[in-house]
Amino acid sequence: MSLRRCANGHMFSTRKHGSICPYCNVAVEPEAESRKVPAKVEEDDRTLPYLGETDGVSPVTGWLVCIEGPQQGQDYRIMAEKNFIGRAEEMHIRILGDNAISRRNHAVIVYDPKKRNFFLLPGDASGLAYHNNEAVYSPVELNAYDVIELGQSKFLFIPLCGIHFEWDHQAG
Numbered sequence: 001m002s003l004r005r006c007a008n009g010h011m012f013s014t015r016k017h018g019s020i021c022p023y024c025n026v027a028v029e030p031e032a033e034s035r036k037v038p039a040k041v042e043e044d045d046r047t048l049p050y051l052g053e054t055d056g057v058s059p060v061t062g063w064l065v066c067i068e069g070p071q072q073g074q075d076y077r078i079m080a081e082k083n084f085i086g087r088a089e090e091m092h093i094r095i096l097g098d099n100a101i102s103r104r105n106h107a108v109i110v111y112d113p114k115k116r117n118f119f120l121l122p123g124d125a126s127g128l129a130y131h132n133n134e135a136v137y138s139p140v141e142l143n144a145y146d147v148i149e150l151g152q153s154k155f156l157f158i159p160l161c162g163i164h165f166e167w168d169h170q171a172g
Contacts, residue, residue, distance in 0.1 A: 004028050015089065059167045061111040062118060062159040069153025070097030076155075078118070083109045085123065085150065100151030102127045107136070107150060109157075116162050118142040127151060 004014050006021035006028050019028050062078040076093045083092040088103045095101050102125030110119045119139045120131050129136045130149035142148075146157045161167065 061113075061161040061167075062157065064093065064109070064148065064155040064157060066095075067147075067154050067156050069151070071095060071153065078109055078111060080111050080113050080161075083111075085109065086125070095150070095153065098151040098153045100127065101153065102151075107148070109142070110139075111161060113161070113166065116166060118157070118159060118162075120148060 003011055004019075005011050006024060006026045008021070008024050008026060010021050010023040012022055014028075020026070021028060058079045060077045061080050064076040064078065066072050066074045066076075076095070079092065084105050085091060085093040085095065085107045086102050086104045087095060087099070091104065093109070102123065104125060105123035106125050106127050107123045107129035108121040110121060111117075112119070118141070120129060120136055120142055121139045122129055122136045127150070131140050131142070132147055133149070134140075142157050142159070144157065144159050148155045148157055
């Protein structure tokens with residue numbers, strides 16, 4: 001398993017981030033750290049990132065919720081800008097259990113923070129993406145509760161950001 005805990009209590013993937021915690025930049029010894037019990041961290045000393053304080057925080061802009069398929073009930077976070085969808089570990093939205101979904105770039109969901117809208121784009125893999133039962137060949141704008149079909153799975157699109165709410169990127 002590639003998950004490690006830093007001295008401040010953050011869990012992160014060493015495959016993705018190496019031995020440096022992406023939240024607080026604390027180095028973790030790859031092998032020794034996994035065998036020993038972490039030192040007790042006082043509640044006041046624990047660092048938790050929040051928007052405006054830490055550059056590494058990407059706030060959620062919406063969700064995909066699996067409504068049909070092997071991962072029924074599972075939700076997936078959508079972040080700002082491009083979110084590549086597939087089964088591979090490096091995908092922004094990683095969907096396991098449905099082998100009809102391409103490993104890499106089956107589809108892309110984009111949130112444009114300037115225009116405050118979401119789009120579904122076809123990926124460069126062989127599998128098709130469907131938006132409300134129509135195949136996606138070019139970008140299509142997403143609206144709340146649209147149904148996206150990838151492989152043998154269906155997902156409900158739930159936006160957070162848009163005309164009613166936007167993260168204040170000027171804070172801090």
